[in-house]
Amino acid sequence: MVDGTRAVYGLRGLLADAHRIESLAVGAPPAECALLRILYALGLRVSGFDEIGGADRYDLLEQGKFDADRVGDYFAGYSGRFGLFDPVRPWMQEPRLPLQMDTVVEKGRHAGQIDRKSSGIGKLAVTRASASSSAWFGAFHDGAPVPVPGAEAAGHLLTWLWYGQGGPQGPNRRTPGHSGRHASVGPLRGLVSYHPTGRTLFETIVLGIPDTELVDPDLDVAPWEADELPDPGRELPTVAGPVSLLTGRAQHALLLMPSADRSAAEDVYIAWAWPSTLPPAMDPYLNWLEGSKGQQYAQRAAVGRPLFRDLDGLILHRKPGSKQRRPLIMDAIHDVPAEVLEHVGVAAYGFEQDREKAGGEKGWYRAVTPAVLRLIREEEAANAGRLAVARERAELCASRLVWAVDEVWKETAVPASDPDKKEYAGRSPLGKRALAAYWPLAEAEFWLLVEQRAWERVVVVFGRLAVSLYDRLTREITDAQQPRTVRAVVRHRGKVASTLPKSTEAEAATDGEAA
Template structure:
């Protein structure tokens, strides 16, 4: 990127081409040549939705408009690239129309910032406050290579990415009071929520090229965009009656999003990057992060989250709220949520994202092939201490068989959900075995929130197997019941072997006194715990879960007896 921080033409986004070659591109090239790009190489998993929402999607949608029918979406998708007319419109949008608004260090209108923003105390902070993995203030990661006293120098491209990351994922900590902000008190602003994405379990469908990923993340709206809906760089074009505060000024408000473009580019903070010149070029070394707009409520038009539906919510609460990811769980363990295509009107339960429902509709309408190689990336942040610090980052990606997004009674869907459920049941059975062995040895079961559990090791060991299963099932025909049955048997065999390994490890670690065991009284009842009995209970439980393997073993036993 050049010294002016030109996001349109400066080479600041690392892109991996379809040939595997990595090169740096600017915003215009990333869009115009999206069909040649396999993926963007970004510093952290939580950055993909940031770049999509704050830059690529709103530029594309505002310049070209939303598709209004499945057929229009399909024509764009199957073309596989932007047409010459669309490329010209993108170039005009990022050139004569708004090109000057994508400059990181513009003195009058710096991109996604407030020009001349000043703290009430006159101080600035290190650029580390932009990066969650670097120590800053109360946010002190355990393995941070830098302390708050160290100076962090960000290249312009890096600074641009972390600037947008703050707008999406920032913590809810106290923010610096800004000069000109009437709501700042005693030099600070309290009560800040996290960034909008910090309140979601983000789900991003992905394709085989960046172009396909952009289309898969583009909603189909029959009426198109709202007339008053504008992205953050065109805030001055919003009608005054909407009550939106200028994004380029210190003032802010709590409000609803005025439309899709506003939602995607929501300015949750007021920020100013401060650059210096070094021997290596322009670097961002200081920053001011102040309170920004607060999203009153996540709208149901939010495309990048699954939902938790509550049939009878408490007074004043909506029926649907964003569903967050669970820390420590792989994305495939949440397939029940990703594949929840039907709204549970009469009961509580999950409901998948708007975009995955749209993709299912596109397949149902014949626009997308059932063999399309769909992927899903999930991301989220886990906050701690009143959401003022980042405790953990959640990120995963997995192949997803497209046919599994169809009818609720679809065979492929049932196969996948059964496989996930089997893994979960076996994991719990292993934890039960571990607790019984601990009791037999004279100890107590592990507390629910402490200790290393065999279930975690078991599920981690199954991860690669599940991903191979998902990738293989993407090409299975819906009526190929025999192949599905063979796939389930192969899955159960892998689960059985993984469970056997873990059980043998637990039994080997049990002390000799576990063989004799002990008797535990609980009220009027007595319970006998011995290692042999614990293993027997576990084997019985395993056979009831992995029924195909059990039947296969039984059949082989009968054949051997007959011989």
């Protein structure tokens, strides 16, 4: 977005005008997240650095923009490598797939003809149905394929490379040494990724470049920079530096088939990129948690989970010995000049999917905080710690609210002749409504508390919110109802009101009686 309006850019234009662009507006959050990683790699290249440290990042930010000549020289050096439908080296694709997947018909009247083993355009577009899947976003089906415009197809391509499903992908891909149809899951499948955001796209790119160590300059290349196409028969590639980490972790190989006028993709080949899963690497934008058995795992995406519930985990250092750790990019930017950090927020990109098997896509999201990363500085440690206190209080009030309305529901919806309430175990419809109403309001209150630094109001703010929602929701089921319903509502209200300070709790009790 430029000056609040949308504009269309290619990769070269994005870098050249990054200081004039406020933010990306890709549309699909998974595609935007993948594009950011591409831009980090390109930003590093056109900055003239092979790897970046604190002083380098500061120098770049001081420049205020990427050098236009360097941007032009870089793209000129890889002329033809950034064409989505380039006939020789299409960008981020595997041009050999037709030769490795198509077969020749051996019998019948079509003997000798090529049997095309493509996947169908419906499989490329993650918003469309393919095969026997249900259509959710439009009336698309394989019987009447509709080409995907080039810009949109590029977004779907990136989504597949980072979030693609594991398991069988269709027909076999045959290469020397391996033939099969199974792929490993994409590196970000089912996960949420956190990225610093600046005042301009330029700042966002520079702040997001990881300080990954450069191990081997000759191997730390992006797919479009490599002299040769990847050889699936060789040893699995490892991370050789920041660029290979950012761009070379795909487990899928794709090839878009262009329309006659080369403005759209009308078919696609999708296959495995490597015969087995690539060696693990610490992604700098993932939040690493610790399981009940001490194992480390990346935080899963969850549609509907407010970003503020994870904010203290992104900002605060973990305890020594804990396997939990904030995203590495937060460590990399903690010494960015204070005048820059004053304007830096966090963007979360999530795609809730089943990570272990195909399907299970529940939704994607993008959430952005105000400028809060100033709290990452050591002198702000006290205020950063208060984020955790506020978040914990909000979660406590949510828990009490849901427990109370669930109990009311069970006591009023269950016939007196069914005292065991077995059919009513778990979250009630009223509890689901309570959570859906509570979290958006709690998030708005949280950001207001942070802006005003009104930490002393945390207990009152979230307690009052929980009580008011309890009263509103239960009022709907107590009007003209049986006395046992009223008794249940009054009895369980105290559980919610107990989240308030004693003086405020007394006021809330009076309000409840009046209601």
